[in-house]
Amino acid sequence: MLVVDDTVAWVGAEGAAEVHVDSAAEVVDLEDALVAPAFVDAHVHLTETGLARDGLDVAGVESLTALLDRVAERARQRPGEAILGFGWEEDAWPERRAPSPAELDRAASGAVVYLARRDVHTAAVSTALLAGDPSVKAADGYDDGLVRRDAHRRARRTARSAVAADRLQALRVDSLRHAAAVGIGAVHEMGTPQISDAADFAAVRALGSDPGLPDVIGYWGALGAGEAQALGAVGAAGDLNLDGSIGSRSARLTSPYADAPGERGRLDLDVDAATEHVVACTRAGIQAGFHCIGDEAIKVAVQALSAAAAQCGLAAVVGSRHRLEHVEMVDDGVMAELARLGVVASVQPAFDQLWGGDSGLYVDRLGPERGVSLNPFASMARAGVLLAFGSDSPVTPLAGWETVRAAAYHRTPSERLSARAAFSAATRGGWRAARVEDAGVLAPGMRATFAIWEVPGELVVQAPDERIAAWSTDPRAGVPGLPDLSPGAGLPRCLRTVVRGRTVYTG
Numbered sequence: 001m002l003v004v005d006d007t008v009a010w011v012g013a014e015g016a017a018e019v020h021v022d023s024a025a026e027v028v029d030l031e032d033a034l035v036a037p038a039f040v041d042a043h044v045h046l047t048e049t050g051l052a053r054d055g056l057d058v059a060g061v062e063s064l065t066a067l068l069d070r071v072a073e074r075a076r077q078r079p080g081e082a083i084l085g086f087g088w089e090e091d092a093w094p095e096r097r098a099p100s101p102a103e104l105d106r107a108a109s110g111a112v113v114y115l116a117r118r119d120v121h122t123a124a125v126s127t128a129l130l131a132g133d134p135s136v137k138a139a140d141g142y143d144d145g146l147v148r149r150d151a152h153r154r155a156r157r158t159a160r161s162a163v164a165a166d167r168l169q170a171l172r173v174d175s176l177r178h179a180a181a182v183g184i185g186a187v188h189e190m191g192t193p194q195i196s197d198a199a200d201f202a203a204v205r206a207l208g209s210d211p212g213l214p215d216v217i218g219y220w221g222a223l224g225a226g227e228a229q230a231l232g233a234v235g236a237a238g239d240l241n242l243d244g245s246i247g248s249r250s251a252r253l254t255s256p257y258a259d260a261p262g263e264r265g266r267l268d269l270d271v272d273a274a275t276e277h278v279v280a281c282t283r284a285g286i287q288a289g290f291h292c293i294g295d296e297a298i299k300v301a302v303q304a305l306s307a308a309a310a311q312c313g314l315a316a317v318v319g320s321r322h323r324l325e326h327v328e329m330v331d332d333g334v335m336a337e338l339a340r341l342g343v344v345a346s347v348q349p350a351f352d353q354l355w356g357g358d359s360g361l362y363v364d365r366l367g368p369e370r371g372v373s374l375n376p377f378a379s380m381a382r383a384g385v386l387l388a389f390g391s392d393s394p395v396t397p398l399a400g401w402e403t404v405r406a407a408a409y410h411r412t413p414s415e416r417l418s419a420r421a422a423f424s425a426a427t428r429g430g431w432r433a434a435r436v437e438d439a440g441v442l443a444p445g446m447r448a449t450f451a452i453w454e455v456p457g458e459l460v461v462q463a464p465d466e467r468i469a470a471w472s473t474d475p476r477a478g479v480p481g482l483p484d485l486s487p488g489a490g491l492p493r494c495l496r497t498v499v500r501g502r503t504v505y506t507g
C-alpha cells in the first residue's frame with residue numbers, strides 16, 4: 001500500500017510494490033502484520049470517558065457494601081478531592097438498592113460524590129454535592145439522593161465543576177490517545193446540553209484538528225438545526241433524547257416493564273416536535289437524529305422521519321441520512337421503514353454482551369420474550385438498514401475488535417452478523433453514518449486512515465452459521481480473512497494507528 005499525503009495512492013501485490021520503494025519517504029515492512037481500515041466509534045462522550053478513566057471505576061462491584069468500601073478507599077487515597085465514579089448496577093447486589101447520601105457521606109468523609117449508574121441515566125450523590133447546588137434537590141428527577149433527568153443534569157454539572165479546567169482538558173486528550181491505541185481512527189462525539197455545554201463540545205471538537213490525535217466528528221443533540229450549525233456540528237443528532245434507558249426503566253415502551261407493573265418509561269418529545277426537528281435539519285442540509293431505545297420511542301422517531309418525508313420529499317430525507325442512536329427494540333415493520341427512509345442505526349454491540357441473553361438485564365426488565373429480541377443486528381442488516389457501531393463510552397469501553405466480536409457472537413444466535421459484516425459496520429459504517437464516503441476502505445483515492453495489527457493466530461473467515469454459509473469460508477471464494485474472534489481467542493494487538501496519513505499511535 002502506498003500512501004501519499006493523506007490518501008491511499010496504490011494497493012497491490014508485494015512484488016509490484018517494489019516499483020514504489022525508491023520514491024517513498026518511509027517504507028514500513030509489515031512482516032506478518034494485518035493492515036485494516038481503522039475503527040470508527042460512532043457514539044462516544046469524550047470528556048465523560050476521561051472522567052471515568054480517571055475516576056472510580058465501579059463496574060462489576062458486587063454489592064452495595066463493596067461499593068462503599070471502594071468510595072472509602074478512594075477518599076483515603078485522595079483526601080478532600082471530589083469522587084466521580086461510574087458503572088454501578090444494583091440489580092445483582094444482595095442489597096438490591098443504590099447508596100443513600102448518608103452512606104456516601106460516611107464512606108467519603110464528607111467529600112463531593114457523584115456515582116453514575118452503568119447506563120449514566122441515574123446517579124447517586126452525596127450531601128456535599130447537593131450543598132454545592134441547592135437546585136438539584138428541587139429539580140425534576142430528584143429522589144432521596146438519587147438523581148435522574150433534570151436533577152441528574154444539574155448534579156453532573158456540579159460534579160464536573162469540581163474538576164479543574166486544565167485537568168478536564170488533559171482527560172479529553174487522554175481519552176483520544178487511548179482510542180488511537182485500540183486502533184480507532186475517528187470518534188463521533190455526542191454532545192448535548194443534557195450532559196455538558198457548548199464550551200465542552202468545542203474543546204472536544206478542537207482536538208479532532210490536532211494532527212497527533214484521531215478525528216472527531218461532532219453531533220449536537222438539541223432541537224432545530226441552528227444551534228448545531230453554529231457549533232460546527234455535522235448534525236443535530238446523537239443524544240437528543242426521545243426516551244431514557246432500559247436499566248433505569250425510562251426507555252419508552254408500548255407495553256409495561258415486566259418488573260415494574262404499569263411503568264412504561266418516559267417520552268421526551270411528541271411526534272410533532274420530533275417531526276419539526278427532522279424537517280428543519282433536512283431543509284438545512286444536516287443530519288437529524290434522536291436517542292431512542294424503547295419500541296414506542298423508536299416508533300415516534302420513525303413517524304417523525306416519515307412525516308418529514310411527506311413534507312420535504314422522500315429523496316431529501318434519504319439524502320440527509322438521518323440517524324438514530326441505540327434503536328434497540330425494533331420489529332420488522334420498523335426495520336423496513338428505517339431502510340426506506342435511509343436511516344442509519346447507530347448501535348452498541350457491547351450492550352448485548354452486557355445485558356442480552358436469556359438471563360440478563362433485558363430479560364429481567366422486559367420478560368423472556370421481549371428480552372431476547374433486542375439489538376437485532378442480523379435482521380436489520382437483512383432489511384437493508386445501514387449499521388454503524390459505537391461504544392457509548394463511558395457506558396462501555398472504547399474498543400474495536402471486542403465490538404466486532406460482540407456482534408459476531410450476539411447472545412441471541414439468530415442475530416449474529418458475519419465477522420466481515422460486523423467489521424464493516426465498525427469501520428466503514430461509522431464513516432457512512434457521518435456521510436463521509438471516501439474512508440473506511442483501503443483503496444486508491446480513499447483516506448489513509450488505518451491500523452496495523454499483530455494477529456495472534458491465522459486469519460479466518462467466520463460465518464454466523466456454518467451450516468448455511470459454509471461456502472463463504474472456502475478459500476476459493478476469495479473472501480479476505482479476519483482475526484479469529486471466537487470467544488476466548490486472543491485479540492489482535494495494535495502496532496500503529498494512522499489517521500489521514502499521520503501516525504497517531506505506535507505500540
Ligand SMILES: [Zn+2]
Pocket residue numbers: 043044045190239392
Ligand atoms: Zn450517548
